[in-house]
Amino acid sequence: MKKNISIIGVPMDLGQMRRGVDMGPSAIRYAGVVERLERLHYDIDDLGDIEITRPKRGAIVGEENLKNLRDVSEASEKLAAKVDEVIKNGRFPLVLGGDHSIALGSLAGIAKHYQNLGVIWYDAHGDLNTAETSPSGNIHGMPLAASLGIGHKALTHIAGYSPKIKPENIVIIGARALDDGEKELIKEIGIKVYTMHEIDRLGMATVMEETIAYLKERTDGVHLSLDLDGLDPHDAPGVGTPVLGGISYRESHLAMEMLEEAKIITSAEFVEVNPILDDKNKTASVAVALMGSLFGEKLL
Numbered sequence: 001m002k003k004n005i006s007i008i009g010v011p012m013d014l015g016q017m018r019r020g021v022d023m024g025p026s027a028i029r030y031a032g033v034v035e036r037l038e039r040l041h042y043d044i045d046d047l048g049d050i051e052i053t054r055p056k057r058g059a060i061v062g063e064e065n066l067k068n069l070r071d072v073s074e075a076s077e078k079l080a081a082k083v084d085e086v087i088k089n090g091r092f093p094l095v096l097g098g099d100h101s102i103a104l105g106s107l108a109g110i111a112k113h114y115q116n117l118g119v120i121w122y123d124a125h126g127d128l129n130t131a132e133t134s135p136s137g138n139i140h141g142m143p144l145a146a147s148l149g150i151g152h153k154a155l156t157h158i159a160g161y162s163p164k165i166k167p168e169n170i171v172i173i174g175a176r177a178l179d180d181g182e183k184e185l186i187k188e189i190g191i192k193v194y195t196m197h198e199i200d201r202l203g204m205a206t207v208m209e210e211t212i213a214y215l216k217e218r219t220d221g222v223h224l225s226l227d228l229d230g231l232d233p234h235d236a237p238g239v240g241t242p243v244l245g246g247i248s249y250r251e252s253h254l255a256m257e258m259l260e261e262a263k264i265i266t267s268a269e270f271v272e273v274n275p276i277l278d279d280k281n282k283t284a285s286v287a288v289a290l291m292g293s294l295f296g297e298k299l300l
């Protein structure tokens with residue numbers, strides 16, 4: 001992994017309806033992300049936060065079943081430009097959310113630098129909805145579909161191109177809450193998914209061995225999009241859409257350690273940390289601990 005990391009905060013909460021996730025980047029900074037990675041001898045450049053335009057009080061401006069569409073798409077453009085610049089400077093982009101809609105901007109900025117960008121979507125959810133299938137109208141449930149080129153043009157064409165990624169280059173890990181439309185789409189276009197059932201059955205070590213082997217042979221870079229709700233709410237309570245029966249803290253560390261050993265990750269984002277819903281900043285601390293493992297922290 002590159003020894004130079006640029007941190008980008010995205011105080012975005014418009015992709016869903018629970019307030020507080022916009023404070024995720026500061027919670028993660030207070031949990032010591034910069035110090036933690038500097039200890040591993042990385043050159044860290046904290047670029048601060050992307051500016052998010054706030055909608056007028058009470059107004060949920062958007063199209064049918066696409067809440068805050070304009071503001072989310074505008075913020076995604078800004079993030080895409082920032083991430084693009086970081087990669088052009090030869091540095092590793094580490095994006096701090098913010099709700100998962102920010103993946104629209106991250107992937108838009110990253111994908112143009114690769115022929116076959118791989119994506120690990122570590123999440124309880126598929127985030128494969130469109131306005132037609134979404135039960136909520138929340139855009140944080142749509143970024144993976146939009147990045148595949150499926151959905152509203154204001155989401156699929158961030159940075160002026162589409163699609164960003166191909167279905168066969170994606171691995172979803174930790175799924176346990178998929179909407180009907182998402183299940184259909186997964187089958188239709190063929191996305192590799194390790195649900196909690198497979199994680200229980202095979203164990204995380206095998207899941208990660210298979211994931212790494214699969215992505216290694218077909219991709220030229222891998223983006224890790226880690227939604228903290230992929231973890232069990234016991235270990236990561238500060239998230240807006242918790243789902244019981246998730247990946248444990250230990251399993252998650254193992255996953256990060258195996259990714260580090262494999263040296264396949266070329267960009268990453270940690271999303272959905274909501275300090276208002278958290279227990280003494282536990283979830284932000286878990287995020288930082290997982291970053292420690294992802295970037296090479298060893299016990300001995």
Ligand SMILES: NC(=[NH2+])NCCC[C@H](N)C(=O)O
Nearest residue numbers: 100125129136138140141241
């Ligand atoms: N990034 C997330 N936490 N997404 C949750 C999405 C929940 C649900 N599938 C929806 O579309 O509303």
Ligand SMILES: [Mn+2]
Nearest residue numbers: 124125227229
């Ligand atoms: Mn999720």
Ligand SMILES: [Mn+2]
Nearest residue numbers: 100123127227
């Ligand atoms: Mn998600």
